[in-house]
Amino acid sequence: MGQVVYNGIKFDLFIPSESIQTRVRQIASAISDDYENKRPLIICVLNGAFAFASDMFMNLSIDAEITFTRLKSYVGTGSSGSVDELLELSDDIRDRHVVVVEDIIDTGRTIKKLIDSIKLKLPASVRVATLLYKPQVCTHDITPDYIGFTIPSKFIIGYGLDIDGLGRNLKDIWVAEEEN
Ligand code: IMP
Numbered sequence: 001m002g003q004v005v006y007n008g009i010k011f012d013l014f015i016p017s018e019s020i021q022t023r024v025r026q027i028a029s030a031i032s033d034d035y036e037n038k039r040p041l042i043i044c045v046l047n048g049a050f051a052f053a054s055d056m057f058m059n060l061s062i063d064a065e066i067t068f069t070r071l072k073s074y075v076g077t078g079s080s081g082s083v084d085e086l087l088e089l090s091d092d093i094r095d096r097h098v099v100v101v102e103d104i105i106d107t108g109r110t111i112k113k114l115i116d117s118i119k120l121k122l123p124a125s126v127r128v129a130t131l132l133y134k135p136q137v138c139t140h141d142i143t144p145d146y147i148g149f150t151i152p153s154k155f156i157i158g159y160g161l162d163i164d165g166l167g168r169n170l171k172d173i174w175v176a177e178e179e180n
Pocket residue numbers: 048073074079102103104105106107108109110111154155156157161162163
């Protein structure tokens with residue numbers, strides 16, 4: 001089945017590219033149904049969500065806009081505990097229908113902070129689409145509106161997700177092997 005190794009950690013194949021693409025098209029279709037004539041503003045959370053946001057956006061069948069913000073909370077394979085805003089959201093989102101697109105929700109800290117700051121700017125509505133969701137870790141009472149895959153609380157890479165910057169260009173999603 002193959003393995004990849006980054007930073008001395010072995011990763012096994014977890015979600016193949018075909019399954020990712022199928023699910024991404026389903027989410028794009030659901031968002032297209034829900035936002036017809038609303039011209040939603042998709043906010044891609046960089047860096048990790050670029051692949052998902054791009055593929056999802058290209059599969060929307062409605063008029064929509066996309067913009068970007070950049071947050072960082074992870075160092076290596078663990079949450080650093082603080083969330084830094086590295087690229088501020090500069091768009092005027094007042095009265096807009098906003099869909100925040102994340103690669104993964106782990107503790108929920110990143111998305112909670114972003115949603116709180118977005119709400120202060122008085123959008124018409126805010127929803128969250130995440131490719132991956134780790135409900136066992138989520139401590140911030142966050143239930144995403146669109147979820148690609150619900151997964152156990154293991155460290156994963158690929159399709160935008162990284163380990164210290166590497167692994168983002170893997171087409172499949174890979175999971176770190178348990179250490180025994
Ligand atoms: P949270 O604030 O704990 O929910 O962390 C969310 C952010 O941490 C995501 O946007 C990812 O960038 C990163 N992250 C969380 N889990 C993983 C993982 O398993 N692999 C790679 N990055 C992760």
